[in-house]
Amino acid sequence: MGWFAARLGEFDTARDHCRAALTLNRHHHHTDGEAAALDSLGLIAHRTDDHRQAVDHYRHALTLRRTLGHTYQVAGTLDGLGHAHAALRQHHRARQVWTEALELYRAQGRNTDARHVQQQLDDLDEPAGTDPD
Template sequence: MFRAAGERRGEGMALLSLADCERSTGGFDAALDHCRAATAVFTGISDTWTIAWAGCSTGAVLNAVGRHADALAHYRSALGVFRDFGDHDSESVALTGIGEAYTGLGDPDQARSHLNAALDILVSVDDPRTGEVEALLARVP
Protein backbone atom coordinates (compact mmCIF):
# COMPACT_ATOMS: atom_id res chain seq x y z
CA MET A 1 0.00 0.00 0.00
CA PHE A 2 2.75 2.43 0.92
CA ARG A 3 4.68 1.63 -2.26
CA ALA A 4 1.58 2.04 -4.40
CA ALA A 5 0.88 5.40 -2.77
CA GLY A 6 4.49 6.54 -3.12
CA GLU A 7 4.73 6.96 0.64
CA ARG A 8 8.39 6.05 1.06
CA ARG A 9 8.73 6.64 4.81
CA GLY A 10 5.66 4.48 5.45
CA GLU A 11 7.13 1.80 3.20
CA GLY A 12 10.35 1.81 5.18
CA MET A 13 8.57 1.65 8.51
CA ALA A 14 6.46 -1.25 7.25
CA LEU A 15 9.66 -3.04 6.24
CA LEU A 16 11.00 -2.55 9.77
CA SER A 17 7.77 -4.01 11.17
CA LEU A 18 8.28 -7.03 8.93
CA ALA A 19 11.87 -7.28 10.18
CA ASP A 20 10.67 -7.27 13.80
CA CYS A 21 8.16 -10.03 13.00
CA GLU A 22 10.81 -12.14 11.27
CA ARG A 23 13.26 -11.63 14.14
CA SER A 24 10.66 -12.67 16.70
CA THR A 25 10.08 -15.95 14.87
CA GLY A 26 13.75 -16.71 14.15
CA GLY A 27 13.76 -15.56 10.53
CA PHE A 28 16.99 -13.66 10.97
CA ASP A 29 18.12 -13.63 7.32
CA ALA A 30 14.75 -12.29 6.20
CA ALA A 31 14.82 -9.77 9.05
CA LEU A 32 18.20 -8.47 7.92
CA ASP A 33 16.95 -8.25 4.33
CA HIS A 34 13.98 -6.14 5.48
CA CYS A 35 16.29 -3.92 7.55
CA ARG A 36 18.57 -3.37 4.57
CA ALA A 37 15.62 -2.56 2.33
CA ALA A 38 14.23 -0.11 4.89
CA THR A 39 17.60 1.56 5.29
CA ALA A 40 17.82 1.98 1.51
CA VAL A 41 14.38 3.58 1.46
CA PHE A 42 15.26 5.99 4.27
CA THR A 43 18.61 6.82 2.68
CA GLY A 44 16.81 7.51 -0.59
CA ILE A 45 14.63 10.13 1.08
CA SER A 46 17.48 11.48 3.24
CA ASP A 47 15.58 10.84 6.48
CA THR A 48 18.32 10.82 9.11
CA TRP A 49 16.13 9.86 12.07
CA THR A 50 14.57 6.87 10.35
CA ILE A 51 17.96 5.71 9.10
CA ALA A 52 19.00 5.68 12.77
CA TRP A 53 15.81 3.83 13.74
CA ALA A 54 16.54 1.23 11.07
CA GLY A 55 20.00 0.93 12.63
CA CYS A 56 18.36 -0.06 15.92
CA SER A 57 16.27 -2.69 14.18
CA THR A 58 19.36 -3.99 12.40
CA GLY A 59 21.28 -3.99 15.68
CA ALA A 60 18.54 -6.02 17.36
CA VAL A 61 18.76 -8.70 14.67
CA LEU A 62 22.55 -8.73 14.81
CA ASN A 63 22.52 -9.06 18.59
CA ALA A 64 20.05 -11.93 18.26
CA VAL A 65 22.42 -13.85 15.98
CA GLY A 66 25.50 -13.16 18.09
CA ARG A 67 27.06 -10.54 15.82
CA HIS A 68 27.50 -8.16 18.72
CA ALA A 69 30.35 -6.06 17.30
CA ASP A 70 28.29 -5.37 14.17
CA ALA A 71 25.24 -4.59 16.30
CA LEU A 72 27.30 -2.19 18.39
CA ALA A 73 28.29 -0.19 15.31
CA HIS A 74 24.64 0.24 14.26
CA TYR A 75 23.51 1.22 17.74
CA ARG A 76 26.35 3.70 18.24
CA SER A 77 25.53 5.44 14.99
CA ALA A 78 21.85 5.62 15.95
CA LEU A 79 22.67 6.91 19.43
CA GLY A 80 24.47 9.94 18.02
CA VAL A 81 21.51 10.82 15.80
CA PHE A 82 18.98 10.45 18.60
CA ARG A 83 21.09 12.65 20.87
CA ASP A 84 21.34 15.28 18.11
CA PHE A 85 17.54 15.21 17.82
CA GLY A 86 17.06 15.33 21.60
CA ASP A 87 15.02 12.12 21.32
CA HIS A 88 15.55 10.60 24.76
CA ASP A 89 13.08 7.76 24.24
CA SER A 90 14.92 6.48 21.16
CA GLU A 91 18.22 7.18 22.91
CA SER A 92 17.16 4.71 25.62
CA VAL A 93 16.48 2.08 22.93
CA ALA A 94 19.96 2.55 21.45
CA LEU A 95 21.60 2.52 24.88
CA THR A 96 19.80 -0.71 25.73
CA GLY A 97 20.96 -2.33 22.50
CA ILE A 98 24.52 -1.17 23.16
CA GLY A 99 24.32 -2.69 26.63
CA GLU A 100 23.10 -5.97 25.17
CA ALA A 101 25.92 -5.93 22.61
CA TYR A 102 28.54 -5.34 25.30
CA THR A 103 27.05 -8.16 27.35
CA GLY A 104 27.44 -10.43 24.34
CA LEU A 105 30.99 -9.21 23.82
CA GLY A 106 31.88 -10.08 27.41
CA ASP A 107 32.39 -6.50 28.60
CA PRO A 108 30.22 -6.25 31.73
CA ASP A 109 31.45 -2.79 32.74
CA GLN A 110 30.41 -1.23 29.43
CA ALA A 111 27.19 -3.25 29.46
CA ARG A 112 26.23 -1.96 32.90
CA SER A 113 27.20 1.60 32.03
CA HIS A 114 24.96 1.71 28.96
CA LEU A 115 22.09 -0.20 30.51
CA ASN A 116 22.17 2.10 33.55
CA ALA A 117 22.12 5.14 31.25
CA ALA A 118 19.06 3.71 29.49
CA LEU A 119 17.46 2.96 32.84
CA ASP A 120 18.04 6.53 34.04
CA ILE A 121 16.14 7.87 31.03
CA LEU A 122 13.28 5.41 31.46
CA VAL A 123 12.95 5.98 35.21
CA SER A 124 12.88 9.75 34.67
CA VAL A 125 9.66 9.42 32.67
CA ASP A 126 8.18 6.48 34.60
CA ASP A 127 8.39 4.28 31.49
CA PRO A 128 7.12 0.70 31.87
CA ARG A 129 10.18 -0.61 30.00
CA THR A 130 12.26 -0.05 33.13
CA GLY A 131 11.54 -3.64 34.18
CA GLU A 132 12.97 -4.98 30.92
CA VAL A 133 16.18 -3.02 31.35
CA GLU A 134 16.45 -4.02 35.02
CA ALA A 135 16.14 -7.65 33.94
CA LEU A 136 18.93 -7.17 31.39
CA LEU A 137 21.11 -5.60 34.07
CA ALA A 138 20.46 -8.54 36.38
CA ARG A 139 21.80 -10.91 33.70
CA VAL A 140 25.08 -9.05 33.22
CA PRO A 141 27.77 -11.25 34.78
Protein backbone atom coordinates in the same frame (compact mmCIF):
# COMPACT_ATOMS: atom_id res chain seq x y z
CA MET B 1 8.59 -5.07 8.16
CA GLY B 2 12.17 -6.03 9.00
CA TRP B 3 11.68 -5.49 12.72
CA PHE B 4 8.63 -7.77 12.76
CA ALA B 5 10.46 -10.45 10.78
CA ALA B 6 13.34 -10.22 13.28
CA ARG B 7 10.93 -10.66 16.20
CA LEU B 8 9.65 -13.82 14.47
CA GLY B 9 13.20 -15.14 14.10
CA GLU B 10 13.24 -14.74 10.31
CA PHE B 11 16.60 -13.03 10.34
CA ASP B 12 17.58 -13.27 6.66
CA THR B 13 14.27 -11.76 5.60
CA ALA B 14 14.52 -9.17 8.37
CA ARG B 15 18.05 -8.19 7.36
CA ASP B 16 17.02 -7.78 3.71
CA HIS B 17 14.08 -5.54 4.61
CA CYS B 18 16.11 -3.46 7.05
CA ARG B 19 18.95 -2.94 4.58
CA ALA B 20 16.45 -1.85 1.95
CA ALA B 21 14.83 0.51 4.46
CA LEU B 22 18.23 1.90 5.44
CA THR B 23 19.09 2.64 1.81
CA LEU B 24 15.71 4.23 1.15
CA ASN B 25 15.81 6.38 4.29
CA ARG B 26 19.33 7.56 3.54
CA HIS B 27 18.36 8.39 -0.04
CA HIS B 28 15.45 10.53 1.20
CA HIS B 29 17.44 12.04 4.09
CA HIS B 30 14.96 10.62 6.62
CA THR B 31 17.17 10.44 9.69
CA ASP B 32 14.51 9.00 11.99
CA GLY B 33 13.88 6.13 9.58
CA GLU B 34 17.60 5.59 9.18
CA ALA B 35 17.99 5.33 12.96
CA ALA B 36 15.10 2.86 13.18
CA ALA B 37 16.60 0.68 10.44
CA LEU B 38 20.01 0.72 12.14
CA ASP B 39 18.43 -0.18 15.48
CA SER B 40 16.66 -3.13 13.86
CA LEU B 41 19.90 -4.20 12.16
CA GLY B 42 21.52 -4.08 15.60
CA LEU B 43 18.85 -6.41 16.97
CA ILE B 44 19.30 -8.79 14.03
CA ALA B 45 23.09 -8.82 14.37
CA HIS B 46 22.82 -9.47 18.11
CA ARG B 47 20.30 -12.27 17.68
CA THR B 48 22.52 -13.91 15.04
CA ASP B 49 25.60 -13.70 17.31
CA ASP B 50 27.35 -10.96 15.34
CA HIS B 51 27.71 -8.83 18.45
CA ARG B 52 30.45 -6.55 17.15
CA GLN B 53 28.26 -5.62 14.18
CA ALA B 54 25.37 -5.13 16.59
CA VAL B 55 27.46 -2.66 18.59
CA ASP B 56 28.28 -0.73 15.41
CA HIS B 57 24.64 -0.56 14.29
CA TYR B 58 23.37 0.40 17.74
CA ARG B 59 26.03 3.10 18.18
CA HIS B 60 25.19 4.66 14.83
CA ALA B 61 21.45 4.55 15.62
CA LEU B 62 22.18 6.07 19.03
CA THR B 63 24.12 8.95 17.50
CA LEU B 64 21.27 9.75 15.12
CA ARG B 65 18.61 9.49 17.82
CA ARG B 66 20.56 11.74 20.17
CA THR B 67 20.98 14.28 17.35
CA LEU B 68 17.22 14.23 16.78
CA GLY B 69 16.56 14.54 20.52
CA HIS B 70 14.47 11.35 20.57
CA THR B 71 15.17 10.31 24.15
CA TYR B 72 12.31 7.80 24.19
CA GLN B 73 14.01 5.79 21.43
CA VAL B 74 17.48 6.45 22.86
CA ALA B 75 16.53 4.45 25.94
CA GLY B 76 15.61 1.38 23.88
CA THR B 77 18.71 1.62 21.74
CA LEU B 78 20.88 1.84 24.86
CA ASP B 79 19.16 -1.28 26.18
CA GLY B 80 19.95 -3.18 22.97
CA LEU B 81 23.53 -1.89 22.96
CA GLY B 82 23.96 -3.16 26.51
CA HIS B 83 22.96 -6.67 25.43
CA ALA B 84 25.57 -6.63 22.66
CA HIS B 85 28.27 -5.45 25.07
CA ALA B 86 27.27 -8.08 27.61
CA ALA B 87 27.46 -10.80 24.94
CA LEU B 88 31.00 -9.62 24.17
CA ARG B 89 31.78 -9.81 27.91
CA GLN B 90 32.32 -6.04 27.94
CA HIS B 91 30.52 -5.76 31.25
CA HIS B 92 31.79 -2.30 32.13
CA ARG B 93 30.39 -0.92 28.88
CA ALA B 94 27.14 -2.85 29.32
CA ARG B 95 26.81 -1.42 32.80
CA GLN B 96 27.39 2.13 31.51
CA VAL B 97 24.76 2.01 28.78
CA TRP B 98 22.22 0.10 30.88
CA THR B 99 22.64 2.64 33.69
CA GLU B 100 21.86 5.44 31.25
CA ALA B 101 18.89 3.48 29.85
CA LEU B 102 17.64 2.91 33.40
CA GLU B 103 17.78 6.63 34.16
CA LEU B 104 15.88 7.46 30.97
CA TYR B 105 13.25 4.77 31.56
CA ARG B 106 12.68 6.07 35.08
CA ALA B 107 12.46 9.69 33.89
CA GLN B 108 9.95 8.62 31.24
CA GLY B 109 7.81 6.70 33.72
CA ARG B 110 8.53 3.41 31.92
CA ASN B 111 8.58 1.36 35.10
CA THR B 112 8.39 -2.10 33.54
CA ASP B 113 11.34 -1.30 31.28
CA ALA B 114 13.23 0.19 34.23
CA ARG B 115 12.70 -2.97 36.31
CA HIS B 116 13.87 -5.11 33.40
CA VAL B 117 17.09 -3.10 32.95
CA GLN B 118 17.70 -3.05 36.70
CA GLN B 119 17.55 -6.86 36.66
CA GLN B 120 20.04 -6.95 33.79
CA LEU B 121 22.39 -4.75 35.81
CA ASP B 122 21.96 -6.96 38.86
CA ASP B 123 22.71 -10.05 36.78
CA LEU B 124 26.02 -8.78 35.38
CA ASP B 125 28.77 -11.00 36.72
CA GLU B 126 31.56 -8.45 36.42
CA PRO B 127 34.21 -9.04 39.06
CA ALA B 128 35.19 -5.80 40.78
CA GLY B 129 37.87 -3.86 38.93
CA THR B 130 37.95 -5.99 35.77
CA ASP B 131 36.66 -5.54 32.28
CA PRO B 132 37.69 -7.93 29.53
CA ASP B 133 37.38 -5.36 26.73
